[in-house]
Amino acid sequence: MEPMAAPSPGKCHKANEVIALIGDKWTVHIVMQLATGKKRFSEIERSVDGISRKMLTTTLRGLERDGYVTREVFPTIPPRVEYELTNFGRELSCPLRALGDWAAANHDRVLAARRAYDNRVED
């Protein structure tokens, strides 16, 4: 395969600064869920397996801060809050999905490589 052009350092740095947010444990899950449509807090909580209330709040705030998600509060009783991807968030979800699809498709290859490596190392 042909080596590709070296990315400029500035570009790499910029990319990583943005990727820092989406690279945490939960963001990809949440964005993928919201990519299916508007959702309430507790809906997301139920659809993202294992997430704590705290981390869901924290992650959603980060996404909102970076402009990927809108947060709409309905002052009803009981309260109700809906989250939805912005257009910007939907843009993000495309490369994110490409990566997610690749990861899901190659999951087994990675696990196989891991087992092979671990066997090689035990000696």
Added chain:
Amino acid sequence: MEPMAAPSPGKCHKANEVIALIGDKWTVHIVMQLATGKKRFSEIERSVDGISRKMLTTTLRGLERDGYVTREVFPTIPPRVEYELTNFGRELSCPLRALGDWAAANHDRVLAARRAYDNRVED
């Protein structure tokens, strides 16, 4: 925009298990560097700004374990170790680059959104 089909939970879980590795602070940088060709340990160290020796070693080991990178040791003095993407690693670098490119291109929009959010919150 049309809502897309909900990804299956299994797929999401698989994807995240793989993304867990690439989602850390340094992996994207390192894979991008290696996408430009074979490199020695200290070359990578110099090209990835701010990384510590420990994290470079750790991250490279993880990439090797998952089959993305090969590690070749030359028993010379002084020692010399070369890292190179496998075909599998080059496959990964494609969706990763798409994400990286998007992130770099939208870096400023994210920063602007952050500033706007932070101003809104200070009250």
Added chain:
DNA sequence: CAGAATCCGTCTGGATACTG
């Protein structure tokens, strides 16, 4: 229901020193 606040153990990752 949708959080905010608090406590607290775990793990990450940087700094430093040593090795073949």
Added chain:
DNA sequence: CAGTATCCAGACGGATTCTG
């Protein structure tokens, strides 16, 4: 040169409790 080993502060994140 390319690591390994050790120490350690600080961040991360889970559990729990409290609130409008």
